[in-house]
Amino acid sequence: DDETITVGFATAQSGAMQAYDKPADEAAMIRIEEINAAGGLLGKQIQVVTADTKSDRAEGAKAGLSVLDQGADLVIVSCDYDFGAPAALAAQDAGIVSFFSCAESVKAGIQGVGPLSFSGSVLAPVQGAAMAEWAFKEKDAKTFYKLLDTWTVYNKGICDGFDWMMPKLEEQGAKLVGEDTFKNEDASIAAQITRIKALPEEPDAIMLCTMMPGGVSAVKQLRAAGINSMILNGSGMDGSYWLSAVPDLSNFYIPVQASIYGDDPNPDVKKFNEAYKAKTGADPSSQYVYPGYVAVDVWSKAVERAGTTEAEAVVAELEKMKDEPTLFGPRTFTSELHHQANARYLVVNVDKGKPGVVGEWTLSEPVPMEAILK
Amino acid sequence: MTLLSLTDVSVRYGRLTAVRGVSFSVAENEILFVTGPNGAGKSSLMRAIAGVTHCAAGKITLDGRDITAEKPENIARMGFSMVPEGREVFGSLTVEENLMVGTGMHGGAKRGRIADELASVYDTFPILKERRNGQAGLLSGGQQQMLVIGRALMTQPRLIAIDEPSLGLAPNITDQVYERLIALRAERGLTLLIVEQSSTRAVMVGGRMLLMRGGQIVLDGDARALGNSEAIQAAYFGYEDH
Amino acid sequence: MSHLSAETVSVAFAGLTALSAVDLQIQPGRISGLIGPNGAGKTTLVNVLTGFQSPTEGAVKLDGASLAGLKPHQVRRKGIARTFQGGRLFRDLAVVDNLEVTGVGLGMSRRAAVAEAEAMLEWMGIGVLGDRIAGTLPYTDERRVAIGRALMGRPSYILLDEPAAGMSGPEAAELSALIRRIAHDLGCGVLLIEHNVGLVLGLCEHVVVLDSGAIIEEGAPAAIRNSEKVRHAYMGTAADTEPPVEALEVAQ
Amino acid sequence: MLQILFDALSLGSLYALGALGIALIFGVMRLVNFAHGDVIAFSVFALLWPSTDALAIVFAGQLPWYLLIPFVLIVGALLSVLCEIVVYRRFRHASPATMMIASFALGFVIRYFLLMLFTSRPKSISLLPALGQPVEIFGARLPLLQLITIVATICILLALTLFLRRTRFGLEMRAAAENFSMARMLGVRANNVIMGAFAISGALAGAIALIFGSQTGTLDIQMGASVMLMAFIATVIGGLGSLPGAVLAGFLLGAASVVMQVFLPIDARPFRDAFVYGAVILVLLFSPQGLISARGTKERV
Amino acid sequence: MTAASPTMSAQAVPPSAVAEHKPARFALARKTIMTPILLSLLLVAIAVLTYLTGSRPFNQTVIDVFVRVTLVVGLYIFIGNSGVLSFGHIAFTCLGGYAAAWLTINPIMKASALPGLPQFILDLRLPYWQSAVIAAIFAGVAALILGKVLMRLSGIAASIATFAVLAMINTIYANWDSVTGGTSSVVGIPIIRTIWPYLIGAIIAIFLAWAHAISRSGLALRAARDEPTAAAASGVDIPRERLVAFVVSGAVMGLGGALTAHSVGVVTPDTFYLGLTFITLSMLVVGGMGSLSGAVIGVVLLSALIQILRWMEAGISIAETTIALPKGVQEIALGVIMIVILALRPSGLLGNREVTLFQRKRNR
Ligand SMILES: Nc1ncnc2c1ncn2[C@@H]1O[C@H](COP(=O)(O)OP(=O)(O)OP(=O)(O)O)[C@@H](O)[C@H]1O
Ligand SMILES: Nc1ncnc2c1ncn2[C@@H]1O[C@H](COP(=O)(O)OP(=O)(O)OP(=O)(O)O)[C@@H](O)[C@H]1O
Ligand SMILES: [Mg+2]
Numbered sequence A: 001d002d003e004t005i006t007v008g009f010a011t012a013q014s015g016a017m018q019a020y021d022k023p024a025d026e027a028a029m030i031r032i033e034e035i036n037a038a039g040g041l042l043g044k045q046i047q048v049v050t051a052d053t054k055s056d057r058a059e060g061a062k063a064g065l066s067v068l069d070q071g072a073d074l075v076i077v078s079c080d081y082d083f084g085a086p087a088a089l090a091a092q093d094a095g096i097v098s099f100f101s102c103a104e105s106v107k108a109g110i111q112g113v114g115p116l117s118f119s120g121s122v123l124a125p126v127q128g129a130a131m132a133e134w135a136f137k138e139k140d141a142k143t144f145y146k147l148l149d150t151w152t153v154y155n156k157g158i159c160d161g162f163d164w165m166m167p168k169l170e171e172q173g174a175k176l177v178g179e180d181t182f183k184n185e186d187a188s189i190a191a192q193i194t195r196i197k198a199l200p201e202e203p204d205a206i207m208l209c210t211m212m213p214g215g216v217s218a219v220k221q222l223r224a225a226g227i228n229s230m231i232l233n234g235s236g237m238d239g240s241y242w243l244s245a246v247p248d249l250s251n252f253y254i255p256v257q258a259s260i261y262g263d264d265p266n267p268d269v270k271k272f273n274e275a276y277k278a279k280t281g282a283d284p285s286s287q288y289v290y291p292g293y294v295a296v297d298v299w300s301k302a303v304e305r306a307g308t309t310e311a312e313a314v315v316a317e318l319e320k321m322k323d324e325p326t327l328f329g330p331r332t333f334t335s336e337l338h339h340q341a342n343a344r345y346l347v348v349n350v351d352k353g354k355p356g357v358v359g360e361w362t363l364s365e366p367v368p369m370e371a372i373l374k
Numbered sequence B: 001m002t003l004l005s006l007t008d009v010s011v012r013y014g015r016l017t018a019v020r021g022v023s024f025s026v027a028e029n030e031i032l033f034v035t036g037p038n039g040a041g042k043s044s045l046m047r048a049i050a051g052v053t054h055c056a057a058g059k060i061t062l063d064g065r066d067i068t069a070e071k072p073e074n075i076a077r078m079g080f081s082m083v084p085e086g087r088e089v090f091g092s093l094t095v096e097e098n099l100m101v102g103t104g105m106h107g108g109a110k111r112g113r114i115a116d117e118l119a120s121v122y123d124t125f126p127i128l129k130e131r132r133n134g135q136a137g138l139l140s141g142g143q144q145q146m147l148v149i150g151r152a153l154m155t156q157p158r159l160i161a162i163d164e165p166s167l168g169l170a171p172n173i174t175d176q177v178y179e180r181l182i183a184l185r186a187e188r189g190l191t192l193l194i195v196e197q198s199s200t201r202a203v204m205v206g207g208r209m210l211l212m213r214g215g216q217i218v219l220d221g222d223a224r225a226l227g228n229s230e231a232i233q234a235a236y237f238g239y240e241d242h
Numbered sequence C: 001m002s003h004l005s006a007e008t009v010s011v012a013f014a015g016l017t018a019l020s021a022v023d024l025q026i027q028p029g030r031i032s033g034l035i036g037p038n039g040a041g042k043t044t045l046v047n048v049l050t051g052f053q054s055p056t057e058g059a060v061k062l063d064g065a066s067l068a069g070l071k072p073h074q075v076r077r078k079g080i081a082r083t084f085q086g087g088r089l090f091r092d093l094a095v096v097d098n099l100e101v102t103g104v105g106l107g108m109s110r111r112a113a114v115a116e117a118e119a120m121l122e123w124m125g126i127g128v129l130g131d132r133i134a135g136t137l138p139y140t141d142e143r144r145v146a147i148g149r150a151l152m153g154r155p156s157y158i159l160l161d162e163p164a165a166g167m168s169g170p171e172a173a174e175l176s177a178l179i180r181r182i183a184h185d186l187g188c189g190v191l192l193i194e195h196n197v198g199l200v201l202g203l204c205e206h207v208v209v210l211d212s213g214a215i216i217e218e219g220a221p222a223a224i225r226n227s228e229k230v231r232h233a234y235m236g237t238a239a240d241t242e243p244p245v246e247a248l249e250v251a252q
Numbered sequence D: 001m002l003q004i005l006f007d008a009l010s011l012g013s014l015y016a017l018g019a020l021g022i023a024l025i026f027g028v029m030r031l032v033n034f035a036h037g038d039v040i041a042f043s044v045f046a047l048l049w050p051s052t053d054a055l056a057i058v059f060a061g062q063l064p065w066y067l068l069i070p071f072v073l074i075v076g077a078l079l080s081v082l083c084e085i086v087v088y089r090r091f092r093h094a095s096p097a098t099m100m101i102a103s104f105a106l107g108f109v110i111r112y113f114l115l116m117l118f119t120s121r122p123k124s125i126s127l128l129p130a131l132g133q134p135v136e137i138f139g140a141r142l143p144l145l146q147l148i149t150i151v152a153t154i155c156i157l158l159a160l161t162l163f164l165r166r167t168r169f170g171l172e173m174r175a176a177a178e179n180f181s182m183a184r185m186l187g188v189r190a191n192n193v194i195m196g197a198f199a200i201s202g203a204l205a206g207a208i209a210l211i212f213g214s215q216t217g218t219l220d221i222q223m224g225a226s227v228m229l230m231a232f233i234a235t236v237i238g239g240l241g242s243l244p245g246a247v248l249a250g251f252l253l254g255a256a257s258v259v260m261q262v263f264l265p266i267d268a269r270p271f272r273d274a275f276v277y278g279a280v281i282l283v284l285l286f287s288p289q290g291l292i293s294a295r296g297t298k299e300r301v
Numbered sequence E: 001m002t003a004a005s006p007t008m009s010a011q012a013v014p015p016s017a018v019a020e021h022k023p024a025r026f027a028l029a030r031k032t033i034m035t036p037i038l039l040s041l042l043l044v045a046i047a048v049l050t051y052l053t054g055s056r057p058f059n060q061t062v063i064d065v066f067v068r069v070t071l072v073v074g075l076y077i078f079i080g081n082s083g084v085l086s087f088g089h090i091a092f093t094c095l096g097g098y099a100a101a102w103l104t105i106n107p108i109m110k111a112s113a114l115p116g117l118p119q120f121i122l123d124l125r126l127p128y129w130q131s132a133v134i135a136a137i138f139a140g141v142a143a144l145i146l147g148k149v150l151m152r153l154s155g156i157a158a159s160i161a162t163f164a165v166l167a168m169i170n171t172i173y174a175n176w177d178s179v180t181g182g183t184s185s186v187v188g189i190p191i192i193r194t195i196w197p198y199l200i201g202a203i204i205a206i207f208l209a210w211a212h213a214i215s216r217s218g219l220a221l222r223a224a225r226d227e228p229t230a231a232a233a234s235g236v237d238i239p240r241e242r243l244v245a246f247v248v249s250g251a252v253m254g255l256g257g258a259l260t261a262h263s264v265g266v267v268t269p270d271t272f273y274l275g276l277t278f279i280t281l282s283m284l285v286v287g288g289m290g291s292l293s294g295a296v297i298g299v300v301l302l303s304a305l306i307q308i309l310r311w312m313e314a315g316i317s318i319a320e321t322t323i324a325l326p327k328g329v330q331e332i333a334l335g336v337i338m339i340v341i342l343a344l345r346p347s348g349l350l351g352n353r354e355v356t357l358f359q360r361k362r363n364r
């Protein structure tokens, strides 16, 4: 209608995905409230409608259709591609722009939904590649070991990025000394550990492409077995809530878009964190809060620039964005990719159980399409 | 003295009434035969007394205590032992384990008595002794029948109810079963409640006989006196509807 | 002449010889009896004849051809039917359907099977039971239905394992008449296992007595009745007191 | 080689322990207790205060080990008994399929109850950290915890088997399992006996929860599911109702998994489970009664 | 109840003579056809109502219901008739869903996402209804091959073996990246948002199930379910009859898989795993495992229940105040209600009965 602009959330408000969707939703809400407080978008207030996907794919499609029926001009869908896609596809069908709040698969965009779909986060391969390059360049890691949890596309994506980066590093003297796989739900990775122990020399770095909860178990078992190599991860392992499982964990590195630990170089991030706490009563639990904010942020900018919420115009404006600054790093969208093939990452290290920012890294070149689409 | 008494007991399966308003009582140390044609409701009646089938109406007392809605295990613990129709052996247990299942209710204190009882069951059915460590489910039909009767005796009941003891038993074994039961009646004052389809055995053994038909008791009297009387023939062959 | 025979059949279960070198022959149209104490191996012999149990030694032959290796359903398709010591009806199916299953199992169409099933029930005199669900039948009717089920498709042989167990005298008499008709009207070879001695002796032309897996006596009923060996191993008082079933049959 | 053996044993013992709990209840009630996995999750989540925060708020988790272990075992046993009283008791005469679905629905209820209290985000906790120490045996390295698990599994198996074979309780339990109403007619207090079985099974669930929790450091609402599934398979291929069979099969499954992980080429490793399940099918085809077929599973004609 | 006592008057004709009086052709079909017709009418009524409301989310809900009906009826064909609880049927749904994806995705997308597919499939692009038919056949053929091996097993061993099949297919589909896209979703499947194709799919499943149930094979299998020993003694080749049911139900599950794919537009191996297995099994058992009507009504009732609980969770306005259940209560309530239904009716809502207009009477 003419009086308001409507943002629809077709995300999980209950069930298994809720723990991941809710923080991103809250962050998006913070941005919406900021916009409304500053006079709205195109002079109109933003109104919010929601529908629960119940962490179920079929329900996802219904939730998407439901917010569309309520007149959504933008549909925010679930954090994970698999769970968000049904709603995003419904939006695509209806000619409405959709944003995955924090999906990191290339499919969360043109490739998996269509030209009206975007993601607020960064591609998983960027994380794997960035960590490998950073460890090699900044930490002097020479020998690498790859341990992949085959459970999700996200995990595989991190390792794809690593695989793309590795040959470049090998030209410069690094070496991949071994690789193995496991499954997130494996109760024990003893066999995988034995294989690492059998190496003539402990690798400098282990690229661990995994996520919660199996990731914690893997880290715990690696350390318990006396393997002290630096462990490189994707952003999925960010957050301090699980650190009590591995007391005194050290030498453990994660890329993040911004820090939840109160030590972000950008003071505005700290302000956001306070606003988040004020709103929800808790600190952000991981960096996956932030992309929800980014999604609303870049979309609203595109709307302002286009002067309309009309999908075609908004998408055109979004695709013009090149290193568009946001609170959580620059964003670039093109007509091929509605996702980030490069990003500025902060590197968090966990030292004796205390996480903190130890560096910043941007890939020397964006991850090319072939590596992303692998 | 009356040991068991039933007043207006009915049993229903959905719309079908299998037992309708049956009343009788069993005195201590009595032998009571319940006979009647196929489908008369004899087994249903037994199961109702044992507490495994719900009584739709009526009242059952054992030893003066109302057991109409009592749990089967408590009825058994009052000294009522039931051998249901169709050999319900615990197929996966050994023969001896089967015999021991029911002996727990005496608190385990009377080990000696249990051993004696076991010896006497083995005495009656030597084949069970031979197969004592074999799996009960692999016994032949008749052997299983011996086992369930032996198992009921192992609980040292005051009243034993047997639904068709001769089912599947060789004639000479049937004789032995009856001999043993009658001996126990004399020795221990055991009360016998026996379901048999045919009245032949009742006539042979003597005692009181109830004749059921269509869920009701149609004759009640001394077995020998009733014998092969007209009344019995009529009861078996009559086709009147009910 | 056609016949079904067990030739020196032995069966051993772990540590137990259930049958040792048993020979037995059944012929169409004739009623043979098989009696013996509990655990003698009667059911085991039926199992061997119908493919449920493979003999450790010896063979089962139909008209001289060995049936070794055939599965139970294949044996049934060769015309050898049986009943079980427990009724084993298809409890959830109607009585007609119980019979129909055999028809279908033998390859009839359902139409043909229904027609034959109903005819069979009629023929046995239990047509009224057709619509009852088999699970609710009383014990004795179960037996009759089981026999009807076995008779579908006109088998050449039928092996009855204690069909009269739990039947009263008059009911046994009716059964006896039925078995006679099965042999005479249908030309079926019948093997009858029973502990109702009166029934067996009154009905069978030839009686085999099994004890501990071996044949201890065989011959005409009169000879069996008078055999001291059989009386000792098996009969007890029954030999004296049970009224012969024919008498009851006549009495009706 | 020895290392592989230990790796196999340590994974296998977890499955074996799970299989014991499942096999016990299956033996008693012909019930495939799908709620077992959720009892596992519940008994360890009882160590935390309900909260939807990402950070775990430890409640009983700080107890010293000699209180903590009984606490978890008792929680498991109590919940399991409660399930039996509230739910399974009403299904005494139901078909196995019905009971299975009922147990599944019950598990569903427990799971969503936990989800409501704790959210789906896994919680981390440092449980019995002392058990993380590696020990060396014959040059092979093995965390103390796994050594304890292996030994405990074998002890529990022996104790349970003896208990069921030698005591009256065991006899009555097996009798009630096979024919509930007949056992009652013989004076067996069948309900109590079955409750006892559930208590043991629940305590076993608690034990798994502890081991799993200390091994992974992570409490996940789904954590029981995969162990439960493997345990269930182990129960069947071990020979239904046979406790030694279940344990043996549990160890074998663990071993198969580890051996495949070690010897499959890297490209085939993600397909590991397909090979393991293929092996399961083969075992079933060759011995449908299971590896150690329990007495009584054979039925004569 | 001695009405059954035989009369000796039946010295009648031997059975063979009477066998001439066969029932009329299709008598059995005519007698039982009311069941599938009534069930289909129920679904048609639901579809028409949905069409009239015009709500898109509700439309999608009903599409889901129809897909579930197809799946649960598919399960019923095997489980209901054979009594063997299969945990593996969703594997055929998986095969069907992916087959539909392979056949309908735009070839350009396919070439990049699923390069391992054979060339002729890569080039192919079929309309959804053709792909659904092929998906069903594909799943049926897979069931034939697997069933040949598995149908020798019975009881719980068979259940586990079928589960192992599911787990194997899941593992393969989750990792054979070049053909299935691995764990990542396969996208680009045309989404069909009209209700009618799903209605037709469900009705086809219902009629197939009915036809199988009244067939010779269906009868023999039901007999073997209760008494395998006696069935063998009646000449029934149990593994073969099981195989027939397995193949028919596998094909229906495959059809259901294709419908699932077209209703959501993406498939992942995960969609076709334990979650779906249990929800469909639950619906079957709650409805009544032994009856086709139970299968259909179980789905409709449980789905309706779920939907009502969802509305309550989302909040319903009564007299100006909105009452909403706390999030997550829906699942708990559903579980509790299922337990209560099963406790009250252990053989499911319908047990073994079928819905018909007339009392079941034999025409004699
Ligand atoms: N579980 C049941 N459900 C429905 N009907 C039943 C059930 N059990 C028995 N009946 C019916 O109840 C009636 C009485 O059966 P019951 O078994 O008590 O008779 P009976 O006298 O013991 O017969 P028999 O001598 O054949 O054993 C019969 O008509 C039988 O069909
Ligand atoms: N599968 C088996 N395993 C072990 N022993 C068996 C098996 N089947 C039968 N037996 C044994 O073989 C012997 C013969 O059994 P069978 O059932 O043939 O006896 P039967 O003559 O039919 O006896 P009844 O008159 O009691 O039915 C019995 O001792 C029985 O325990
Ligand atoms: Mg009876």
Ligand SMILES: [Mg+2]
Pocket: B140, B141, B142, C042, C043, C044, C085, C161
């Ligand atoms: Mg026998």
